[in-house]
């Protein structure tokens with residue numbers, strides 16, 4: 001079987017239904033739907049979500065409390081994982097984009113170092129020299145050993161350890177700049 005054959009839809013009527021007109025109609029329908037929802041505002045959204053909860057989910061949860069608790073903790077765990085990942089990703093972006101983040105902030109244990117090209121170092125966390133190298137490394141302020149970014153920002157990060165002194169709670173670039181201005185006591189925002 002070729003790749004093209006594999007891509008053929010199971011239902012032969014699928015393509016027949018999908019004409020430029022029907023696609024345009026469907027888009028229009030969802031656009032109208034979105035507009036309507038937008039003007040309803042957040043209160044109406046909450047009410048609708050609650051009504052759906054009472055109708056569909058609550059009856060199941062009331063008859064099965066174990067499932068209820070499993071669902072709640074699953075939800076919290078998921079939110080937590082997403083938040084952790086997002087914060088790590090944002091931090092890595094700052095290291096690549098802003099020299100002042102790397103060079104001017106009071107890092108506690110390691111200072112981020114960005115090379116123009118992939119550079120090989122022995123990672124003290126992995127206990128392994130990364131062949132092919134990385135552009136971003138974290139240099140130990142005391143013994144000048146290096147950590148790779150997966151070791152400096154691990155899957156379960158301790159932000160108090162990772163973030164610079166006085167910046168532990170910062171999550172956005174705007175807040176980061178504001179905090180720097182405040183701590184430096186200067187009126188000028190960070191250069192780049």
Ligand SMILES: [Zn+2]
Nearest residue numbers: 123126148151
């Ligand atoms: Zn490592």
